[in-house]
Amino acid sequence: MIKGEIIFDGNEKQVFATDDPDKVIFRYKDVTVAYNNIKRARFVGKGTLDNQISAILLDNLNKNGVETHFVEVTGDREQLCRKIEIIPLEIIVHNRLAGSLAQRIGVEEGFRGNNTIVELRYNNDDLDDPFINEDHAAALGLASYDELKYMHKQALKANKILTSLLHKAGIELIDMKLEFGRASDNGAIIISDEISPDTCRMWDEATGEKLDKDRFRYDLSDVVASYRTVYERLKQLEEK
Numbered sequence: 659m660i661k662g663e664i665i666f667d668g669n670e671k672q673v674f675a676t677d678d679p680d681k682v683i684f685r686y687k688d689v690t691v692a693y694n695n696i697k698r699a700r701f702v703g704k705g706t707l708d709n710q711i712s713a714i715l716l717d718n719l720n721k722n723g724v725e726t727h728f729v730e731v732t733g734d735r736e737q738l739c740r741k742i743e744i745i746p747l748e749i750i751v752h753n754r755l756a757g758s759l760a761q762r763i764g765v766e767e768g769f770r771g772n773n774t775i776v777e778l779r780y781n782n783d784d785l786d787d788p789f790i791n792e793d794h795a796a797a798l799g800l801a802s803y804d805e806l807k808y809m810h811k812q813a814l815k816a817n818k819i820l821t822s823l824l825h826k827a828g829i830e831l832i833d834m835k836l837e838f839g840r841a842s843d844n845g846a847i848i849i850s851d852e853i854s855p856d857t858c859r860m861w862d863e864a865t866g867e868k869l870d871k872d873r874f875r876y877d878l879s880d881v882v883a884s885y886r887t888v889y890e891r892l893k894q895l896e897e898k
């Protein structure tokens with residue numbers, strides 16, 4: 659696969675064209691950002707860990723019937739992915755309430771509600787990714803009602819699969835953000851962004867310790883060491 663021109667240069671990753679019009683290369687940087695890019699830092703080794711963790715999680719979804727863009731790892735910090743047309747929505751699944759959601763509705767960090775919560779945000783940095791509902795999304799032409807229903811269903815399926823996988827690694831999946839796109843090769847709606855400690859909350863089941871980006875958000879130190887713990891535990895499962 660020949661790496662071509664850069665087609666997206668984000669804070670935390672870049673996307674490159676390839677000689678296959680239906681494939682792109684994702685390259686993970688060591689940079690991390692939070693609070694809509696207000697807080698920023700560089701952690702050596704983070705990009706490689708995000709690449710590896712995301713590869714394991716996306717591959718697991720592919721193998722369990724939830725289609726994603728992931729094809730294969732092509733380097734330390736790079737992976738080959740199916741090209742998609744972006745659907746500018748964030749589908750956020752909460753198994754427990756934490757972070758800004760817990761604050762917003764006045765419950766303690768880690769509150770366990772009666773059910774899983776799925777939220778929808780319009781992926782638009784200028785507007786600070788506002789919360790919207792399915793009527794807004796359909797009205798804006800971002801996706802049809804049928805597509806929204808499908809993404810909701812796939813998000814819950816992905817949540818079930820990854821909750822179970824991470825549990826085997828002694829990690830509880832607290833929440834996660836998913837993005838979907840329309841695959842350029844067959845038009846299918848597939849998960850099309852990373853799934854990693856940058857986009858999920860993951861807590862050590864035994865100690866309750868945070869193993870995700872909250873370590874950076876809340877200046878808890880050991881950011882890279884925590885991501886490495888997640889990777890090593892997942893890797894061990896793969897080797898079993």
Ligand code: TYD
Binds near residue numbers: 757758787833
């Ligand atoms: P959420 O509780 O909605 O926001 P916050 O991070 O402000 O508490 O976040 C739920 C999960 O989704 C969390 O693990 C972070 C992730 N997420 C992203 O990766 N990108 C985003 O733009 C948002 C809003 C959340």
